[in-house]
Amino acid sequence: xxAPPSMMGTCHCSRCRKLGAAVMVFIRRDNLSWVQxxxxxxxxxxxxxxxxxxxxxxxxxxxxxxxxSQEESFPISAHALDGDLDxxxxxxxFVAEKPAWLPICDSAEQFEGHxxxx
Numbered sequence: 001x002x003a004p005p006s007m008m009g010t011c012h013c014s015r016c017r018k019l020g021a022a023v024m025v026f027i028r029r030d031n032l033s034w035v036q037x038x039x040x041x042x043x044x045x046x047x048x049x050x051x052x053x054x055x056x057x058x059x060x061x062x063x064x065x066x067x068x069s070q071e072e073s074f075p076i077s078a079h080a081l082d083g084d085l086d087x088x089x090x091x092x093x094f095v096a097e098k099p100a101w102l103p104i105c106d107s108a109e110q111f112e113g114h115x116x117x118x
Contacts, residue, residue, distance in 0.1 A: 003031040008078060008087040009115070010108075012098035015046070019054055019063045024075035025087060032067070043068055091115050 005025035045053045055064040065076035089108045096112045
């Protein structure tokens with residue numbers, strides 16, 4: 001990436017939790033360039049009502065979020081990045097689907113579904 005991610009958020013929906021991709025960072029498509037490994041990225045396209053395809057590495061299984069997205073900005077799994085990030089969680093989405101055993105331990109804004117960002 002030629003620039004750091006712009007934001008971090010946590011999704012508590014059952015789908016993101018099962019993918020191991022609940023903590024996401026948002027990057028701009030223009031800041032991403034492939035050095036190697038693009039051919040190893042697979043896309044899982046879900047059935048309705050889900051709309052967002054999720055990517056993973058065919059070699060190691062790492063969840064990559066929406067790294068093949070054609071949107072201007074998109075989420076990728078924060079856990080897929082090496083090193084520390086100078087970001088803190090900005091929001092929690094789908095807290096209505098959060099399991100009772102998982103406490104939210106920060107003061108980031110919480111949304112029942114998708115965030116409404118101002």
